Amino acid sequence: ANGAHVPAIVIGSGYGAAVSALRLGEAGIETTVLEMGRLWNEPGEDGNVFCTITAPDERSMWFKNRTEAPLSTLLWLDVVNRNIDPYPGVLDRVNYDDMSVYVGRGVGGGSLVNGGMAVVPRRDYFEEVLPGIDAAAMYDRYFPLAQAELHVNTIDPEFYASTEYYRFSRVAAAQAEAAGLKTTFVPDVYDFDYMEREAAGTATKSALGGEVIYGNNHGKMSLDKTYLASALATGNVTIASRHQVRAIERDADGNYALTVEHRDDANELIETKRFTCRHLFLGAGSLGTTELLLRARDTGALPDLDEAIGSGWGPNGNVMTARANHIWNPTGLKQSTIPVMGIDDWDNPEARVFAELAPLPAGIETWISLYLAITDNPERGHFTYDAATDSARLNWSAEQSQPSVAAAKSMFDRINKQHGTSYRYDLFGDHRAFADDFCYHPLGGCVIGEATDAYGRLNGYDRLYVTDSSLIPGSIGVNPLVTITALAERNLEAILAADFA
Numbered sequence: 001a002n003g004a005h006v007p008a009i010v011i012g013s014g015y016g017a018a019v020s021a022l023r024l025g026e027a028g029i030e031t032t033v034l035e036m037g038r039l040w041n042e043p044g045e046d047g048n049v050f051c052t053i054t055a056p057d058e059r060s061m062w063f064k065n066r067t068e069a070p071l072s073t074l075l076w077l078d079v080v081n082r083n084i085d086p087y088p089g090v091l092d093r094v095n096y097d098d099m100s101v102y103v104g105r106g107v108g109g110g111s112l113v114n115g116g117m118a119v120v121p122r123r124d125y126f127e128e129v130l131p132g133i134d135a136a137a138m139y140d141r142y143f144p145l146a147q148a149e150l151h152v153n154t155i156d157p158e159f160y161a162s163t164e165y166y167r168f169s170r171v172a173a174a175q176a177e178a179a180g181l182k183t184t185f186v187p188d189v190y191d192f193d194y195m196e197r198e199a200a201g202t203a204t205k206s207a208l209g210g211e212v213i214y215g216n217n218h219g220k221m222s223l224d225k226t227y228l229a230s231a232l233a234t235g236n237v238t239i240a241s242r243h244q245v246r247a248i249e250r251d252a253d254g255n256y257a258l259t260v261e262h263r264d265d266a267n268e269l270i271e272t273k274r275f276t277c278r279h280l281f282l283g284a285g286s287l288g289t290t291e292l293l294l295r296a297r298d299t300g301a302l303p304d305l306d307e308a309i310g311s312g313w314g315p316n317g318n319v320m321t322a323r324a325n326h327i328w329n330p331t332g333l334k335q336s337t338i339p340v341m342g343i344d345d346w347d348n349p350e351a352r353v354f355a356e357l358a359p360l361p362a363g364i365e366t367w368i369s370l371y372l373a374i375t376d377n378p379e380r381g382h383f384t385y386d387a388a389t390d391s392a393r394l395n396w397s398a399e400q401s402q403p404s405v406a407a408a409k410s411m412f413d414r415i416n417k418q419h420g421t422s423y424r425y426d427l428f429g430d431h432r433a434f435a436d437d438f439c440y441h442p443l444g445g446c447v448i449g450e451a452t453d454a455y456g457r458l459n460g461y462d463r464l465y466v467t468d469s470s471l472i473p474g475s476i477g478v479n480p481l482v483t484i485t486a487l488a489e490r491n492l493e494a495i496l497a498a499d500f501a
């Protein structure tokens with residue numbers, strides 16, 4: 001059966017894809033977005049589009065029989081995860097040998113499940129990681145543009161200081177400061193005016209009601225409400241959900257031809273379609289984009305793709321850890337799911353760490369301070385194409401996570417020493433204090449300037465582009481969504497000016 005021929009196709013609908021769709025649509029170019037996940041716009045039987053963290057149902061995860069939450073146990077008890085029916089839920093955990101990667105699935109990609117923390121990287125580190133990109137243009141123009149389009153805002157410090165929902169954060173911040181560490185507010189795309197109404201009892205609770213990794217029913221300005229809504233408003237963009245791109249080839253006339261599976265919510269194949277386009281943008285995320293390109297290169301469909309595809313991957317130095325507070329330092333029954341403060345020790349030459357003060361909205365007092373640390377881990381993994389399973393395998397060993405653990409440990413040892421406290425060993429399914437085997441920030445696989453030119457044009461082919469987190473070589477020092485968005489804005493501007501003449 002046939003899909004359509006369109007001038008441009010965008011694969012995926014996360015940050016890089018959404019920017020591409022909007023700027024193509026604005027330029028008057030008819031564009032189809034193909035997204036394997038669902039369109040999350042209709043309420044279920046409970047009246048909500050998404051389920052909560054505390055009562056996850058089939059909507060929570062992507063075709064699993066049981067949820068796989070990052071914090072899987074409490075006091076080593078298996079009280080967190082729930083059996084669920086397989087369904088195209090909004091959060092996926094892709095399990096490779098020594099590293100699992102959380103990703104969003106649905107129209108909006110990661111923006112549907114993430115914490116919305118919208119941090120511009122330090123300029124010196126950005127220049128270190130991406131020396132081939134004109135930093136002045138990024139910081140003068142594309143970062144501010146991305147922040148405006150994404151509706152980035154910052155919590156009112158008075159609300160932060162007074163609300164019981166951020167006690168967990170104030171406790172952790174005060175302890176870090178007492179240990180001589182610097183703390184800083186973290187901007188977010190969650191609407192803090194809405195959150196204040198939640199706290200006042202005049203709006204339905206979302207961030208203050210335990211919602212985040214399985215989707216927010218209110219308050220969060222995810223991509224479906226920002227870039228993708230604007231893209232659709234141009235009248236030139238169509239989004240096809242539950243459409244998964246399986247293969248990419250190039251026709252004799254130079255068009256790209258895609259094999260696309262349209263499936264229903266039971267994962268039954270409705271139809272295999274063939275779409276063709278002149279310009280193809282890959283925005284399927286670090287895992288998705290890299291897999292599609294490796295498959296195309298190594299099966300011989302696009303044999304001239306660069307050898308560098310698959311390499312330069314990293315988890316942004318992600319490591320999670322938790323501390324046990326003294327009984328006189330409760331962290332609060334009520335906790336907002338949106339982190340708003342971080343410990344910034346990136347200037348420490350021994351161990352560069354930026355750690356978010358993360359909530360643990362358990363509904364009971366836990367005395368736990370939880371952290372997501374972003375560290376400067378120089379290790380890089382790579383993907384290889386496995387013909388037997390027709391999929392990409394991530395080559396990342398447990399030892400490669402050790403620099404992340406060492407850096408995080410040096411920061412939290414310092415806090416524990418100052419306060420006579422210790423780590424929690426009961427939260428990650430075994431007896432580890434540091435969860436270094438999963439990440440939220442997969443970066444790399446099609447690194448800009450290596451597998452592509454300086455604007456994401458893939459080496460070896462024309463009119464073929466990478467536009468997402470796979471461009472960033474493994475580390476950016478902060479939560480990556482603003483960088484992915486701003487880089488896509490920069491690249492699309494150059495591509496539209498030069499390649500659509």
Ligand code: FDA
Pocket residue numbers: 011012013014015016017034035036037102103104105106107108109110111113114115116117118119213243244245246283284285286288289292440441442467468469470478479480481482484
């Ligand atoms: P992204 O991963 O967003 O989107 C890719 C899309 O492509 C997905 O919708 C996927 O279903 C689709 N796709 C994949 N393969 C396909 C195929 N073959 N055919 C069709 N569609 C396909 N970052 C941050 O800056 N601040 C934060 O607070 C957080 N917090 C956070 C929490 C959690 C739980 C997660 C999982 C992640 C975060 N992140 C984050 C990370 C952030 O969400 C992530 O870096 C970006 O979403 C990546 O954007 P991309 O554009 O690369 O793709």
